Amino acid sequence: MKDELRSLASLAGPFPPFDPDAAAGEPRELFATWLRDAIDAGIREPHAMTLSTVDETGLPDARILILKNLDDRGWHFATTNAGPKGRQIAVNPYVALTFYWPSLGRQVRIRGVALDSGTTERDADFRARSAGARAVALLSRQSDPLLSESELDDGLRRQRQRLAADPDLVAPNWAVFVVMPHEVEFWQGDTERRHMRLRYRRDRTGWIKERLWP
Numbered sequence: 001m002k003d004e005l006r007s008l009a010s011l012a013g014p015f016p017p018f019d020p021d022a023a024a025g026e027p028r029e030l031f032a033t034w035l036r037d038a039i040d041a042g043i044r045e046p047h048a049m050t051l052s053t054v055d056e057t058g059l060p061d062a063r064i065l066i067l068k069n070l071d072d073r074g075w076h077f078a079t080t081n082a083g084p085k086g087r088q089i090a091v092n093p094y095v096a097l098t099f100y101w102p103s104l105g106r107q108v109r110i111r112g113v114a115l116d117s118g119t120t121e122r123d124a125d126f127r128a129r130s131a132g133a134r135a136v137a138l139l140s141r142q143s144d145p146l147l148s149e150s151e152l153d154d155g156l157r158r159q160r161q162r163l164a165a166d167p168d169l170v171a172p173n174w175a176v177f178v179v180m181p182h183e184v185e186f187w188q189g190d191t192e193r194r195h196m197r198l199r200y201r202r203d204r205t206g207w208i209k210e211r212l213w214p
């Protein structure tokens, strides 16, 4: 395995240029540009990101989620708040988000606080989901141990029937969280490993931009 891993290419390039001095004074604009670049480059699921949380014993946890929106409050994601990540955020709302766009050699790291964005956004997000996705969410059992496939099949059938009878139904545990950042780092990989790193740090007066050593 070790030799096989060593033989795999990483950060092979070529990568686009990145001029940190030309970047905006706040991170959202640069993030939107990089996300658009990833979409235009044809990267699959460019809106997939790793959400890292900390559990009640202080141990880290992480999983991939889909970015649902980006606005002046921050980065939005949708999930059930009844499962592990929802419980972890309830105890400790400090989270991190990580994006990686391989063919561009770009990574973005965001650290911030996750806040529940409220029922209006939650309801709209839930109703925009596919019927299958809504049925699964209505089960409200995410990450519980699954003891029988037929229990899952029966549960899904029941939830689909409920949705057919009441298409506006919203899972009570559904939530949209918005991550309000206090630190955002943009990392542009370089084939010679002279990576270009730009970090935005929020202080009382606004955003501080600083270059980091590779």
Ligand SMILES: Cc1cc2nc3c(=O)[nH]c(=O)nc-3n(C[C@H](O)[C@H](O)[C@H](O)COP(=O)(O)O)c2cc1C
Pocket (backbone or CB within 6 Å): 045, 048, 061, 062, 063, 064, 065, 066, 067, 077, 078, 079, 080, 083, 084, 085, 086, 142, 143
């Ligand atoms: C590409 C991808 C996208 C995903 N998107 C979501 C999502 O938007 N919301 C969600 O709750 N889970 C999503 N998941 C599943 C999560 O990674 C995770 O398995 C699930 O949310 C349970 O996490 P938890 O046990 O830490 O609460 C996605 C997984 C993948 C691989």
